[in-house]
Amino acid sequence: MHRIAIAGASGRMGRMLIEGVRGADDCQLAGALDIAASPAIEADAGAFLGVNTGVPIVADLRGGLKNAQVLIDFTRPEGTLAHLAACRELGVQAVIGTTGFSDAQKGEIAEFAKDIAIVLAPNFSVGVNVTFKLLEMAAKALSTGYDIEIIEAHHRHKVDAPSGTALKMGEVIADALGRDLKDCAVYAREGITGERDPSTIGFSAIRGGDIVGDHTVLFAGIGERIEITHKSASRATYVQGSLRAVRFLADKKAGLFDMSDVLGLK
Template identity: 45%
Template sequence: MKVGLFGANGRMGRVLIEALNENNDATLSVATVRDDSPLVGIDVGELAGIGKLGTPCSGLSLISPDEVDVMIDFTLPAAFESNLAWCVAHNKPVVIGTTGLSAQQLDSLAAAAEKIPVVFAANYSVGVNLMLSLVKQAARALGKTADIEILEAHHRFKQDAPSGTAMAIGEAIAGELGRDLSECAVYGREGKTPPRDHNTIGFATVRAGDVVGEHTALFADIGERLEITHKASSRLTFARGAVHAAIWLSGRGAGQYGMHDVLSLEH
């Protein structure tokens, strides 16, 4: 399968180059950077630090749709609209890992999924997606009495907070309990606060150093607590999951899919 990559020069873009290079079922055929980027023409392997691979970085306006079967986008919200529009215009499936999208951008994604197949997930790790199933089980068993908090930590450069994965965990728990996360989420506490409202779901965010990604769902009752934690030590975990999703997406009909579809997990 010929896979194209938006944003080859990004932090995840470089790791995706490595993940695609090690996969026997996919080939990186196109890697884009900004049209005016000094990286246009640079070999993607040299960009990723793994040696020449024979594929140069290209500006988005210079690539041919005939060169790719599916695209992967782990860029920033500012580039999301143009990348998605290119996929729709050329009828190309796309795997999207961009986080921090606005409500309007999510609407654009849903509209695009009516025309092309799209996999969209807050996190492409197999472990995290299994965690989303586990927190639902915990919510069913403990949600009536336990206080629920979600803790997450990422590197100093991450711009959105809480992380997309933390929000996905919150949505999974709130949905299982019949709550609206937009109404019950608490994102910060300071000073003298009233007693905790049991129906709220709290979020705590850490940004420090080079933390790849850590998430904990805490269910705390009187006398006991359950913690479900996932820790990522390498971005290759996410990149390999995204490549797996791209391979899975080939031949699918138009629609919006998630990693629960790719991995056949309970949703």
């Protein structure tokens, strides 16, 4: 059995992860974490399902991780880094779906990965990660004569933009074209911008309602357009991808991996 702790246990994603772990024959809920201010602290992690798991939601990291082999974390960057410090201390692996990390914070994660095994991905949907591979192929074939724009839409509560998935799409495309996304990304247009620089990759972010996550990459040429789109209708896809990552880590001691490693797409 894979003994799993869930961070952000009382949030939307945390609850779906708890439900997913409970529904998997080879997984066991071993811990549930949340911030001290959460009204769910000390409540049973399965209370929202009307079941008693025997696992309370706690703010104490070491207490919440002591029985776990792996932590699944879809929270905020600062919280995730604190969680990883505790994971390293206790020898707990980590599956990280948090987005919005700075380059310095990504460097901290790489340091943690020298001691524990981590899967870090901006999106754990299997379909999205297959889409990354399709984008790599398309970018290489459409390297000249096509303008590239990435459009993403998410729910009103999302706090970072562009989404981590959109940025990953940009990185995949830029790498395939031999470019650095930092040098060619355009995140905003307003006023008299002049003609489009054909070497750029544009981003547009939409926020509203309860949109789970829509991403479209547009390759716009003369006389034709190619659109590669992925739409998420439920966060359940992220749960199943996360559990695949947990299983992938079962025989890993240390290292930083992503979903391409988990799915064998490299």
